[in-house]
Amino acid sequence: MKKTDNKTPITRIQKQKRLVILEAALEVFSKNGFRGSTLDQIALHAGISKPNILYYYASKQEMHKELIERLMDKWLAPLEEMNAKGDPIAEISAYIKRKLEMARDYPRQSRLFNNEILQGAPHIIDLLNGELKDLVDEKAKVIANWMKQGRLTKTDPYHLIFSIWATTQHYADFDVQICAVLGNDEAIKNRFIKAEKHLYQLFVRSLEVG
Amino acid sequence: MKKTDNKTPITRIQKQKRLVILEAALEVFSKNGFRGSTLDQIALHAGISKPNILYYYASKQEMHKELIERLMDKWLAPLEEMNAKGDPIAEISAYIKRKLEMARDYPRQSRLFNNEILQGAPHIIDLLNGELKDLVDEKAKVIANWMKQGRLTKTDPYHLIFSIWATTQHYADFDVQICAVLGNDEAIKNRFIKAEKHLYQLFVRSLEVG
DNA sequence: ATAATTTTTGACCATTTGGAAAAATATTAG
DNA sequence: CTAATATTTTTCCAAATGGTCAAAAATTAT
Incomplete structure (x- = not known):
């Protein structure tokens, strides 16, 4: 061998x-x-x-590097899937769903990412300025177009995306706090179902026109 | 002496x-x-x-302990100020504003808190289960009442609070990523003003009745 | 089986780290 | 000024840590 x-x-x-x-x-x-x-x-x-x-x-570095690399592919995918030709509300709802599923199914990856960002993103700053920015620029344009077409209420597309990132990743990164606050077992067990309902309402109601 | x-x-x-x-x-x-x-x-x-x-x-521990203690007082204050007798939309908007100002003015405290939570909240888990939970329980009741009275669109009050926490703290904890994605200086300079506008719209539009 | 190769580990090393002790320096009280 | 006290630093230490190395154990090939 x-x-x-x-x-x-x-x-x-x-x-x-x-x-x-x-x-x-x-x-x-x-x-x-x-x-x-x-x-x-x-x-x-x-x-x-x-x-x-x-x-x-x-080395320790090399392990961390491979983890971060594997993570980033998975991290960008949900946004990439957002389709300019789909229905705006449906596309955004589906994006929220995907991100929330990632928070539920890959909480450690989410926390790894969070940790990296907290430390100033030393290992992925280039990726943030490059791939990530390009992708968000592209999708922000898509969202802005939907708004121009009157199919979504107007708001800043970048900050809309930030809000989706924030609310969904919160369920992975702050899980301890969420479980502490919810307290009872039933609420904890259903936290992701409840979260999905709430986030749909939050984003859809605010983005629907009329 | x-x-x-x-x-x-x-x-x-x-x-x-x-x-x-x-x-x-x-x-x-x-x-x-x-x-x-x-x-x-x-x-x-x-x-x-x-x-x-x-x-x-x-010791190192003692320094960290004092930091965390000082932090928690400041951290709970904005929610405590939410007034059951005020106008629901105005109260929630004001709460968002306060939290966003904290993210802007005390980003390091926010990250300290984030770090503590990521590690499983070893030093504040009792506080989360006690003081924090009690406070959120109380305010969730206030919000639920507003909803029952038809002054706010119904949604889960706990998850509503989580969303406000998530979206506002995101601007402190993920600042590197936000600046990377926004890219240009003007957008970076105005990020908190834009954030406030966006979050008002997001939450107010989705919570307003009718 | 046995030789070659891969995998695993115990012993070790240099550096970093939290912290202690004590001497040295600065400050204040009388 | 002098003595008492408070502050700061120099020196040191034991434990932890990232990593090396050679020997042992396991696996594979013939």
């Missing part, structure tokens, strides 16, 4: 182990941020020894 | 130094979180030596 390259995993076992490690790293990084996380914590979560982690990833 | 107690600062110089240190600590903690921050970083920001910091604060 040859190890042709230490970057790309070849064997199935290598892929699996790298995934196990990434999973543990996500758990730790998303909670403590990059600086606040230790290899020991990650090793503990992964159930292997610290040097074994460094056998698969050359 | 007597040092009666090492908890409460007596002299003006002690108060000043403690403030300088807290200021530096806020700067560092809000960016890197508790674990990710070092006494050296704080000392550097404060312009004094590390042991000198520990002369005023017994």
Whole structure:
């Protein structure tokens, strides 16, 4: 068995182990941020020894880098799917739904992203200024067009998108607070269903014309 | 000069130094979180030596604790001010305004809070389950009453409050991303004015009856 | 089986970090 | 001024941390 390259995993076992490690790293990084996380914590979560982690990833940085890279693809997708030719209200509702599902299904990724932003986005600032900005510019134009056509109430498209990001990601990033405030088990269990209803109403009622 | 107690600062110089240190600590903690921050970083920001910091604060923990305590008072105030006897739309608009002003004027406090929540709120979980929950319960009742009286469109009061928290704090916590996406200087300069307009429209239009 | 290769780990290292102790310096009281 | 007190810094330490290395264990190929 040859190890042709230490970057790309070849064997199935290598892929699996790298995934196990990434999973543990996500758990730790998303909670403590990059600086606040230790290899020991990650090793503990992964159930292997610290040097074994460094056998698969050359450094703590490299693990974090791969996590962030994988994250960004997934992060941009929901907005990319917004279709200029669809019905404005339906498209925006669907976007909210997608983002809320991401908050529900990938809360740790959301927190990883939040942590990165809090620290000044050192690893993704170029991406924010480039890919992300381009994508938002494009979709903001789409929304602005809908508004010009009288199919949506006029408001600032950029800040509209910010509001959608904020409200949906809040359910991942501030989950502890939300559960604390909701208090009773039933409300906690239904929090994402309730959130969806509320957000639909919030955005649709304010964007519907007339 | 007597040092009666090492908890409460007596002299003006002690108060000043403690403030300088807290200021530096806020700067560092809000960016890197508790674990990710070092006494050296704080000392550097404060312009004094590390042991000198520990002369005023017994430990890193104690500094963080005082910051969090000071923060929470300020954090609950805007919601407390919401008046059951006022006009619903005006009260909610004013609440949004207050929260947005906090995001604008105290972004580091907002990020400190965000960091604490991301880490599972270890230092304030009791406060969230106690004071915060009680306050939100009370205000949610007020809002629910307004809705029952037909003065606001019905929606879940808790999730309405969450939405206001999310949208306003987003402008502090995700400032890097917002500035990156807005790109041009003019839009960045006006971001809080634009945000206020947009949020008023978002919430007022969706909550107004009829 | 056995040799070659891959995977895993225990022992170790240099640096960073939170913090202690004590000496040195500055300030204030008399 | 002098003594008492308060502040600051220099020096140091033990633990934690990111990472190395060689040996051991497991796997694979023949």
